[in-house]
Amino acid sequence: MRKILVITGMILLLMITYTEAKEIENKEVMPPFNEYHDREKNQTYGNFLLELCRGDIIRAMKDYYDGHDIDGYATPWWEQYDMVSISEAKQEGIQAYPFIVTFTLIPQENNGNDEPQNLGTDTLYFAINPSLFTTKDFQKGHYPVKLLKYEHHEPPNQSND
Numbered sequence: 001m002r003k004i005l006v007i008t009g010m011i012l013l014l015m016i017t018y019t020e021a022k023e024i025e026n027k028e029v030m031p032p033f034n035e036y037h038d039r040e041k042n043q044t045y046g047n048f049l050l051e052l053c054r055g056d057i058i059r060a061m062k063d064y065y066d067g068h069d070i071d072g073y074a075t076p077w078w079e080q081y082d083m084v085s086i087s088e089a090k091q092e093g094i095q096a097y098p099f100i101v102t103f104t105l106i107p108q109e110n111n112g113n114d115e116p117q118n119l120g121t122d123t124l125y126f127a128i129n130p131s132l133f134t135t136k137d138f139q140k141g142h143y144p145v146k147l148l149k150y151e152h153h154e155p156p157n158q159s160n161d
Contacts, residue, residue, distance in 0.1 A: 046075070046084035049101060052133075053126060056145040060124055061107045064150050068119065074106040076121070076156070089127060097127030097146060106156060118155040125149040 050057070061070045075083050085102045103124045108116035125148040132144035 043083075049084050049086070050075075050103070053101070053103070053128075053145055056126065056147065057103060057105065057124060060147045060150055061105075061122070064122070064152065065107060065109070065119055068109045069111075070107055070119075071110045071116065072108050074108055074116075074118065076104060076106065097129045099128045099130070100148070101126050101128050121153045121156050123151040123153070125151075 057073065058070065061073065062068075083104055087100050087102075089097050089100050103126070104121065105124070106121055107119045109119055111117045127146045127148050129144055
């Protein structure tokens with residue numbers, strides 16, 4: 001009798017597990033990456049890198065716009081733009097950072113109005129070492145993200161969309 005109960009319990013457990021696995025498999029949580037259009041792929045990729053480097057981006061903007069109340073940034077809205085680009089580092093002096101990531105963003109200041117003020121269209125160049133993101137002990141000043149260059153340009157004209 002005990003064997004029959006154990007076997008019946010195991011069969012029920014397997015059936016429940018199989019049913020739940022099939023249910024999860026049938027749900028489309030996210031379409032396969034290759035089904036995205038190129039623009040959607042690039043936006044997803046760009047948003048991922050923006051979130052990954054958000055703290056470093058805000059810190060660099062606050063340093064550049066000293067005295068301004070930087071509370072965030074907007075992404076370029078005009079049709080042809082490269083919000084984020086990535087390349088392999090080939091410059092001397094940054095061997096510890098295998099990638100250069102470039103962000104083109106619009107720093108914004110909250111000046112008490114409903115609409116934040118656009119301060120510029122800025123391009124930030126960061127050296128990135130992905131393996132250092134999991135390191136808690138940053139030795140010799142090697143951090144996962146290092147600002148290389150900050151370029152400021154005039155704020156965009158809203159009529160460019």
